[in-house]
Amino acid sequence: MAVGCLRALVAAVVAISLLAGPAQADPKPSLKKLKSELTALQKESDRLIEDYYQARIQLEKVEQADKDAQGQLDEAQAVLDHESGQLKRMAVEHYMNGNGETAALTMISGGVDPQTHLRRLTINQHILEEEADRLAGFKAVRDRHQAAQTEASERGKALKDSMKDLDKRKKRAEKLIEQIRDKIDLAHDAPGFRRSDGTWVPQLPTGSDHITPRMRLVRDLIVDRFGTGGYGVGCYRAFNDGGEHPLGRACDFMLSTGGQMPSKEQVDRGHRIAAWVVKNAKRLGIMYVIYRQRIWHVRTGQWRVMSNRGGNTANHYDHPHVSVY
Structure with a gap:
């Protein structure tokens, strides 16, 4: 009798363990945790x-500094080329008019006295040193x-x-933000009932805003994700x-x-809202x-x-x- 009871107990334990299957996975992150992330x-x-x-601002400043430096470099190079030409011209004149054998012949012939010639040499040497x-x-200046x-x-x-690098990191962060937003969207189930054909049973308005719970959920999800853009959301209107x-x-x-016709940025925001609504239409009762x-x-x-x-x-x-339905 005891053996029979023991066998029955073992069989029950085995059956329960088989029905339980593998250990359950970690629970999905809570909505609070998702919003915190x-x-x-x-x-x-x-x-x-x-x-x-x-x-970008720093880069623009550096590029402007580079442009300014190039302009100053061009100016310095132009002056340098001019001065180099002047120096070469004076060197040639100095050689032709007061240097070497030419100077000696001039002094011998009596064309210029030695003191005057030395004075010219001194002046030329001073000019050459100054140049x-x-x-x-x-x-x-050019080197600087x-x-x-x-x-x-x-x-x-x-x-x-x-x-x-910043752009890559920004794109990764934006991708993660979209993933978390998608998870937040999926954490919300549209209220109400579906028919067998997949359409939703219409709801009656509730609350001070006079909209249905389903519309309220869709409105809040859109505002949470895309903001109001500063122009608000209009829902209930009394006139039929x-x-x-x-x-x-x-x-x-x-x-x-x-x-007024929206700006390109505002138009893009409208496209993003419309795309999100289409993507979540069947799940949220759109x-x-x-x-x-x-x-x-x-x-x-x-x-x-x-x-x-x-x-x-109107358009x-x-x-x-x-x-929504």
């Missing part, structure tokens, strides 16, 4: 961007500028290498325009104000997105051009419009 990475990315632009000093000075130019070129190369705004199921993420007179619907999964409604805002050039 994201904040740290964003600070690192901001620092790298600041270092990158400071390096030699000036020539040496210009050579020193050549050294400055060489140093500027070397510093410029070092700064360019530093900028390349035939769309989802009065139902609390649509939001406009403004890129500019007063119907019905469609409109941007720049085009509409993407989850049923077709494609963009198509819309008719002209007469203005930047959604100044904002992406997002509607």
Whole structure:
């Protein structure tokens, strides 16, 4: 009896161990931890961007210094060439007029007395020494500028290498930031129920903002990732325009104000928002997105051009419009 009970116990333990399978993997990082990592990475990315632009400013200064040094070098070289020519000319004149056998013959013939000739020699020698000093000075100027130019070129190369390294590190940080943001997105499940065909059961608005829980989640995720751009987000509208705004199921993420055409940077932000919405559409219950007179619907999964409604805002050039089920 005891043996039978023992066998039964062993069999039960073996069965439980088989059902349990291998040890469970470490749990996924919590949302709090992901946000903490994201904040740290964003600070690192901001620092790298600041270092990158400071390096660019320094490089511009070095390049300007190099340009200035080259200009001064050209000027010094021009003066040096002029003085060299003058010196050569005076040397020739000195040789022809008061040197060697020519001078001796002149004195013998009585053309110039010895004292006058010696005085000329002294003056010529003084001029030659003065020109030699000036020539040496210009050579020193040229050498200094050549050294400055060489140093500027070397510093410029070092700064360019530093900028390349900073750019690589910045891109790595940005890639990690995107990965963490994706994980944060996946940590949120759209509220509500799906039908068998994959569409979502519509929700009623709640809260003081008069939008549905599903729209609120999508709005908050977009704002967390892309910010407001300084122009805000418009969701609920009381008047019935035939769309989802009065139902609390649509939001406009403004890129500019007063119907003005957005800048290139703002347009790019709109494209990033629209791309993110399309990427997460089925998971978050997105019905469609409109941007720049085009509409993407989850049923077709494609963009198509819309008719002209007469203005930047009406044609959604100044904002992406997002509607949920």
